Ligand code: ADP
């Protein structure tokens with residue numbers, strides 16, 4: 560098959576957001592955003608409540624018009640295109656399934672509105688139920704389904720219309736924790752199987768990290784960083800991203816000295832910490848430093864720490880047992896600075912108790928310092 564020319568609809572990204580802005584009065588809910596979503600990817604937009612996620616998604620769906628900029632789907636501008644004419648579908652937290660209809664009728668509903676009826680609609684419904692892992696359940700009533708099954712029916716109802724983009728607005732938010740954990744994995748598998756481009760918005764960083772190919776971290780109507788889950792976790796570009804994605808110890812202070820790309824931050828409590836600098840951080844400036852709990856080494860004696868690393872002593876305040884993710888809260892002895900440290904998986908500190916003295920250290924290359 561010949562390859563289509565670059566820039567043709569066949570090679571265009573599924574979604575191309577170009578300098579899009581939406582204001583409510585003087586307040587910019589979405590502030591001059593530009594980004595692209597690759598075909599077939601699971602793309603998440605992660606940010607705190609109120610940062611503009613739903614506003615952005617509703618503009619893509621066509622329910623809100625941008626004040627400026629353009630939304631291009633599969634190479635076609637959506638300016639002036641009504642929601643029902645766009646090649647997108649939206650899945651909401653409140654799934655809005657019709658309780659009086661069967662599973663099959665729910666899925667066929669949108670097809671019928673498009674004039675697809677009878678045997679051809681039925682074949683599509685049966686095929687879609689197969690693909691979402693609910694084969695043979697077309698005759699079931701909605702209230703016979705579990706929460707996770709309802710979720711899959713809601714997605715099937717959207718996917719059966721063969722949208723270029725499936726837009727999901729916090730669809731797992733109403734589920735209990737255990738089901739949410741399960742659905743994270745299911746949704747990712749489902750997306751990989753059907754191959755439809757998913758644009759998923761959430762305030763839950765663990766959802767975004769587990770499911771996505773690409774994540775954009777959003778704050779105040781703008782993207783702070785766009786990258787793979789690994790890039791966001793291991794190479795945060797802003798203090799907001801370092802604080803929002805994963806757990807982190809956060810320290811404020813002033814830069815006391817600099818050695819190449821590493822800087823020494825002194826906290827108000829007197830603790831001196833070396834780290835990688837990110838951005839224009841230099842001597843004399845206030846800054847904020849992050850170290851992940853699992854980047855800190857801990858032992859009952861300094862000999863248990865890697866040689867040559869700076870080390871401190873601390874007292875254990877509490878042990879936060881959470882199976883493989885257990886952490887301890889310690890107070891560094893001299894400065895009384897609190898730190899969270901992940902417990903090693905080997906179990907050598909499994910019996911650690913409050914009040915014990917421990918020693919800790921870390922590699923400065925594993926910590927980051929940003930302008931405050
Ligand atoms: P998110 O989905 O990230 O929680 P939203 O996109 O719903 O955020 O809202 C972003 C901001 O825009 C919020 O501060 C919200 O109060 C404001 N906002 C949303 N819709 C309207 C509206 N119709 N009128 C005025 N302000 C709005």
Ligand code: MG
Pocket residue numbers: 612613614
């Ligand atoms: Mg929202």
